[in-house]
Amino acid sequence: MTDLSQFHVTRRWPAQEPSILQLYSFPTPNGVKVSIALEEMGIPYEPHLVTLSDTDVKSPEFLSLNPNNKIPAIIDPDGPDGAPVALFESGAILLYLAEKTGKLIGATAVDKARVTQWLMFQMGGLGPMLGQLGFFYKFAGAEIEDPRPRERYINESKRLLAVVDKQLEGQDWIAGEYSIADIAIAPWLRALDFYGTREITGWADHKNAVAYLERFLERPAVQKGLVTPARD
Incomplete structure (x- = not known):
């Protein structure tokens, strides 16, 4: 054992x-x-x-x-x-x-490099920026009167969403085939709803990203993973 x-x-x-x-x-x-x-x-x-x-x-x-x-x-x-x-x-x-x-990492060394770059894009950019947006829009940061922190993260989130939307033009997944990069990125796009920031970031205007998230959420493994571990 x-x-x-x-x-x-x-x-x-x-x-x-x-x-x-x-x-x-x-x-x-x-x-x-x-x-x-x-x-x-x-x-x-x-x-x-x-x-x-x-x-x-x-x-x-x-x-x-x-x-x-x-x-x-x-x-x-x-x-x-x-x-x-x-x-x-x-x-x-x-x-x-x-x-x-x-x-979920690609079949070739080039595939792996592309998957890794988009994984790093989420780790270093999309995740931290959307997380800060949530803090300054929904949580304790929303009480700060100075508008500059909030505006900073709204604008940066818009920019990053545009990057995702452009990358998805003509393809279903961020690095070509479905990969760990999608597993990293899509849950953060979903978080816009939790933070109540879809409207201020113009989410609905990002047609490729909207369809991408819908595809992602339809996957049975995603549906199971989103509720695991189960909350008490």
């Missing part, structure tokens, strides 16, 4: 099936990237709900897995050379899973 006792996180979130991949997450745009990828790739996994409260993400057990106190994180008992491996950062996990399975 696989022994994961070396990972302190299992003291708070014990593994019922330690021989399969352990997912520690919450259904946010970043969190669902990994659950969707696992569903799409057909990798058996055990989900553990880690809420965004300090009692969870700043607990000693979770910090032992991710010192940056952010979900998602994983433990793969069947890591390189058969040894367990723990990983955090959603983009790093997506790359690891894609390379492990050979799925």
Whole structure:
């Protein structure tokens, strides 16, 4: 039987099936990237709900897995050379899973490079900018009277949405074939609805992106991944 006792996180979130991949997450745009990828790739996994409260993400057990106190994180008992491996950062996990399975990362080195560039586009641009937009539009930042932070993120979000929309002209998926880049990007586009920022970013005018998100949400693996781990 696989022994994961070396990972302190299992003291708070014990593994019922330690021989399969352990997912520690919450259904946010970043969190669902990994659950969707696992569903799409057909990798058996055990989900553990880690809420965004300090009692969870700043607990000693979770910090032992991710010192940056952010979900998602994983433990793969069947890591390189058969040894367990723990990983955090959603983009790093997506790359690891894609390379492990050979799925959703393209068939050639050029394909992989293109998928990776769009994954990095989400990690370094689209995700952080839309996240800040949500903060300054819906959450605590909305109380700030100075309009400049809000305008900054509205304008940058519009620019990035235009980049996505243009890239999708004439193709169904961001890098050609469906890939981990789509799994990274589409949940953040969906977050515009949660933040209530569709109108201010002109979402409806981005016809390619609108159709793209609809295609993405129709996938059975996406529908399952969006609600995994289940909220209490």
